[in-house]
Amino acid sequence: MVAVERLVQAYRAFAGNGASGAPAWLKELRDGGIARFGSLGFPTTKQEAWRFTSVAALTETAFKLAHPVSRIPQLAEIQPFLLGDGPRLVFVNGFLQRSISTPFFDGVRLDGLAQALVDTPDLVRQHLGKYAGADRPFAALNTAFVRDGAFVHVAARHKVEEPIQLLFLTAPSTDGARLVAHPRNLIVLEREARATIVETYATLGDGVHWTNAVTEVVAGDGARVDCYRVQRESDRAYHVAVTDVHQGRDTTVNVHAVSFGAALARHDLRGTLAGPGGYLILNGLYLLAGEQHADHHTAIDHAAPHCESHEYFNGVLDGRSRGIFNGRIIVRPGAQKTDSKQTNNNLLLSRDAHADSQPQLEIYADDVKCTHGSTVGPLDPKALFYLESRGIGEVEARRLMTYGFAAEILNRMDVAPLRAQLDGIVRARLAE
Amino acid sequence: MLEVRGLHVAVGGTEILRGVDLTVKAGEVHAIMGPNGSGKSTLTQVLAGHPAYTVTAGTATYEGKDLLALKPEERAREGLFLAFQYPVEIRGITNSYFLRSAVNAVRKHRGQEELDPLDFLQVLEEKLKAIGWDDTLMNRPVNEGFSGGEKKRNEILQLAVLEPKLALLDETDSGLDIDALKTVANAVNKLRAPERSFVIVTHYQRLLNFITPDMVHVLADGRIVKSGGPDLAHELEAKGYDWLRAGAMVS
Numbered sequence: 001m002v003a004v005e006r007l008v009q010a011y012r013a014f015a016g017n018g019a020s021g022a023p024a025w026l027k028e029l030r031d032g033g034i035a036r037f038g039s040l041g042f043p044t045t046k047q048e049a050w051r052f053t054s055v056a057a058l059t060e061t062a063f064k065l066a067h068p069v070s071r072i073p074q075l076a077e078i079q080p081f082l083l084g085d086g087p088r089l090v091f092v093n094g095f096l097q098r099s100i101s102t103p104f105f106d107g108v109r110l111d112g113l114a115q116a117l118v119d120t121p122d123l124v125r126q127h128l129g130k131y132a133g134a135d136r137p138f139a140a141l142n143t144a145f146v147r148d149g150a151f152v153h154v155a156a157r158h159k160v161e162e163p164i165q166l167l168f169l170t171a172p173s174t175d176g177a178r179l180v181a182h183p184r185n186l187i188v189l190e191r192e193a194r195a196t197i198v199e200t201y202a203t204l205g206d207g208v209h210w211t212n213a214v215t216e217v218v219a220g221d222g223a224r225v226d227c228y229r230v231q232r233e234s235d236r237a238y239h240v241a242v243t244d245v246h247q248g249r250d251t252t253v254n255v256h257a258v259s260f261g262a263a264l265a266r267h268d269l270r271g272t273l274a275g276p277g278g279y280l281i282l283n284g285l286y287l288l289a290g291e292q293h294a295d296h297h298t299a300i301d302h303a304a305p306h307c308e309s310h311e312y313f314n315g316v317l318d319g320r321s322r323g324i325f326n327g328r329i330i331v332r333p334g335a336q337k338t339d340s341k342q343t344n345n346n347l348l349l350s351r352d353a354h355a356d357s358q359p360q361l362e363i364y365a366d367d368v369k370c371t372h373g374s375t376v377g378p379l380d381p382k383a384l385f386y387l388e389s390r391g392i393g394e395v396e397a398r399r400l401m402t403y404g405f406a407a408e409i410l411n412r413m414d415v416a417p418l419r420a421q422l423d424g425i426v427r428a429r430l431a432e
Numbered sequence: 433m434l435e436v437r438g439l440h441v442a443v444g445g446t447e448i449l450r451g452v453d454l455t456v457k458a459g460e461v462h463a464i465m466g467p468n469g470s471g472k473s474t475l476t477q478v479l480a481g482h483p484a485y486t487v488t489a490g491t492a493t494y495e496g497k498d499l500l501a502l503k504p505e506e507r508a509r510e511g512l513f514l515a516f517q518y519p520v521e522i523r524g525i526t527n528s529y530f531l532r533s534a535v536n537a538v539r540k541h542r543g544q545e546e547l548d549p550l551d552f553l554q555v556l557e558e559k560l561k562a563i564g565w566d567d568t569l570m571n572r573p574v575n576e577g578f579s580g581g582e583k584k585r586n587e588i589l590q591l592a593v594l595e596p597k598l599a600l601l602d603e604t605d606s607g608l609d610i611d612a613l614k615t616v617a618n619a620v621n622k623l624r625a626p627e628r629s630f631v632i633v634t635h636y637q638r639l640l641n642f643i644t645p646d647m648v649h650v651l652a653d654g655r656i657v658k659s660g661g662p663d664l665a666h667e668l669e670a671k672g673y674d675w676l677r678a679g680a681m682v683s
Contacts, residue, residue: 381483386520389480390534390590391508391541400533404524408573411524 003059004041008034010065011144023121026146029129033143040137052324052356053266053295058238063180063210065145066093069171073204075100081167081202081232083417088165089150092204094181096148107158108195109151113184116151123153127188131216131244136268139242142182142214149184149213154193156220163196163228163415170233172207185215191248192222198418199227201241203234203261213241221248221275226256228418232425233261235292242268249275249304256413257284257296260425265294273300273307273335284313285409287429288321288353295324302335302368309339314409315346316402317353328360331368338368346376347405399430433458433598433629434479434499439490441471441478448474450654451490454631456598461630463640463665466651467673472633473517475651476600479631480514481507494598508534509541513596515587517603522574527586528556530574531593538594559592563619581612588619599623601632605639617642637669650676 011034015027022030042059043050069092078090078100087110089101096112103111109120116124128146132139150166168183187197201211211233219225233239239262247253259265271280286294300309315323325344346355357374379401387397406426413419434456441449448471456462466472478485479492481504492499499507522530528549535555536546547555560567565585575583584604591599601620605613620630620643632643640648640662648664649656650673657676658664 380520383520383522385482385504386516387522387530387534388504389508389514389516390530390594391505391537392533393505393537394503396533396537397505400525400530401522404522404573406524408524 004038006062007141008038014065014145022117025125026117030144030146033140033146036140037137037144040140043137049297049326052322053264053293055240055264057264058210058240061178061208064173064177066170066179066181068095069093072097072099073169073171077204078167078169081169081200083163083165083198083415083421086162086165088167090167090169091148091150091183092169092171093179094148094168094183107155108160108164109153110164111151112148113146113151113186114148120153123188124151124186127186127216127218128184129216131218131246131272132214132242136242138212138240139214142184142212142242145182146184147182149186150199151185152187152195152197154189154195156190157192158190159193160195163198163418165198165200168199168201168211168213169204170209170211170237171204172209178208178210180210180212183211183213185213187215187217187225187227189219189223189225191220193220194224196226196415197228198415199229201231201233201239201261203237206234206236208236208238209234210238211240213239215241215243217243217245217253219245219247219251219253222250223248224252226254226414228413228415229255229257230418230422231259231261231265231267235261235263235290237262239265241266243270245271245280247271247273247275247278247280250277251275252279254281254283256409257282258409258422259284259286259294259296260429262294263292265292266297267295268297268299270299270301271309272303273309274303276304276306278304278307280307280309281412282309282311282313283409283412285406286313286315286323287406287426288316288323289318289429289432290321291319292321294322297326297328299328299330300340302329302331302338302340305334305336305338307335307338309341311342312409312412313344314405315344315355316349316405317346317355318349320350320352322354322356324356325374326358326360327372328362329370329372331363331365331370333364335365336367338365338370340368340370342372344374345405346374347402348376348378349402402430403427433460433495434631435491435493436479437491439475439478439492440488441474442486442488443474443484447488448654449478452651452654452656454649454656456629456631458597458629459626460646461624461632461643462647462649463645464631464633464649464651465635465637465665465668468635470651471654472635472651473602476514476602476631476633479600480504480512505537508594509538511597513591513594513599515584515591515599515601515604517606519575519578519583519587521576523576525574526571527574528552528570531556531590534590534594556593560589563588563592563622565589565619580607581609584608584612584616588616592619592623597627598629598631601630603633603635605634605636613639614642637665640665652676
């Protein structure tokens with residue numbers, strides 16, 4: 001395969017050049033990544049997990065490994081993506097921009113992964129690549145190109161009050177080259193630590209680029225982490241991402257994932273409840289229009305007893321867009337008293353929009369409670385009449401109901417400035 | 433206020449109303465009773481403008497206007513209100529947001545300034561106080577996860593806030609226990625006014641123990657077969673509907 005070979009060549013250049021100073025263990029990790037990607041290749045629609053999503057566009061386009069930008073964006077340029085003055089790391093084309101970031105080291109280590117590899121290599125080594133499954137080709141590819149990304153480490157019992165923002169921007173190349181960035185994020189909360197992380201992916205301007213992101217989240221025993229993920233890249237961008245969350249005992253993890261942008265977006269989101277008493281919420285929204293295609297593959301792995309998971313994903317699809325939701329719930333043998341609920345509702349705003357919803361329950365324990373439900377359809381005419389009968393005109397009634405469909409997901413979010421930012425995006429999209 | 437003449441209505445090709453005549457004057461409370469399937473709910477839905485029903489003959493005049501020519505939202509803005517038998521859930525939209533949208537749609541129509549959230553909150557508090565209710569339902573999504581009683585209470589709350597001239601209550605009593613029924617009936621009584629009329633559709637007489645109507649009509653097989661004062665409701669409670677239905681078929 002030409003496309004795979006092209007990436008292997010790019011890897012050789014990368015490994016022999018910019019990444020040559022890496023410690024042996026990291027070189028090994030990267031070599032393993034490219035070898036794995038080489039043998040897996042790009043996924044095809046013949047594979048079950050990629051049945052509805054073709055990555056032909058990625059194989060047909062020659063992407064160039066993104067390099068650090070020569071011009072660092074001004075704060076004013078990135079303001080629309082920021083959530084006030086809280087702690088943040090800003091990455092452009094995959095590289096940390098220290099001048100517009102606020103790294104800090106007080107109870108929490110917030111820094112670029114590249115710097116963390118120098119400062120605290122053992123801590124990085126202990127976790128990096130331990131959770132994001134190597135069975136997935138794009139995660140393997142990301143591992144091959146591991147270089148920079150966000151590193152968040154919260155010490156035991158430390159509570160970070162303010163949300164930490166991780167902003168990933170791509171600045172399209174001035175020479176017309178199509179760039180690919182492989183941001184790699186590692187978020188580690190030691191026991192009973194607490195933090196809120198907001199990951200935002202956006203494009204500076206408009207252009208074709210590819211983001212291949214991997215985020216690993218580790219919640220130590222008794223920790224609580226709220227992860228927000230917003231993908232609002234250019235509608236010509238390609239976005240492939242893997243998020244893997246690993247939960248210890250008595251942990252609470254809320255993952256909110258919102259997808260507004262990209263021509264093609266694929267997000268594999270996996271939560272592993274590895275210790276008893278774990279609680280996990282996956283709360284997601286995809287708002288698509290035009291020719292957009294978004295595919296969310298989620299998996300909740302109940303590997304321990306007495307855990308609870310709730311999953312809510314809503315899709316709003318207009319134009320000729322397509323939304324795919326696959327929700328897998330695995331209840332391992334011995335994971336008794338599991339309580340798991342999943343819902344996926346899709347609102348079709350046009351005849352040409354399309355949604356596929358696939359729940360996938362694999363239950364190997366007998367004393368469990370698992371429910372799932374999904375809907376695909378247009379706005380409910382009964383509800384429409386109800387609103388009209390209160391004096392609200394048809395256009396406004398439709399907008400209100402559509403907004404409500406999205407707001408149902410946004411209403412579960414606790415970070416007020418983010419909630420307001422997303423609310424603004426949703427309202428602007430509905431006003432179009 | 434409302435003049436219905438020879439109203440014939442069909443849904444999906446089946447005729448449900450077969451010549452309804454009804455006159456409601458300002459400030460009056462009319463009760464429409466009748467057996468299941470007699471067309472009571474159809475009458476209220478048609479008057480509110482539900483698109484599934486087709487008027488095949490007859491007229492309905494509201495405040496001198498051709499009601500049937502107006503869109504549902506226009507009817508509402510002109511002061512018509514329907515309390516639904518089965519209120520609908522609107523996911524993701526809180527009751528207060530929904531109500532403010534409705535109030536502002538009406539205000540805009542009247543050329544009044546729209547209310548911002550704080551102004552609206554003040555108006556809402558006054559209305560709630562007037563009917564003696566609290567605001568527990570206001571910050572929940574519209575009807576989502578509401579009990580049957582809460583849903584019906586929510587309809588009356590909307591009535592109180594929207595201040596219609598003509599309120600149609602479609603089986604507001606169904607599914608309510610006696611305490612909930614009293615709560616709802618008391619609120620309706622407080623909302624009675626010389627310039628406000630009510631048409632109350634009910635299957636049972638018990639609601640009329642708490643709300644005394646000016647007129648009682650019996651709807652059977654798509655026609656009003658008998659009209660009378662409040663005593664008619666008691667007669668119906670004792671005798672049922674069959675004697676009227678048989679009569680309707682003979683006449």
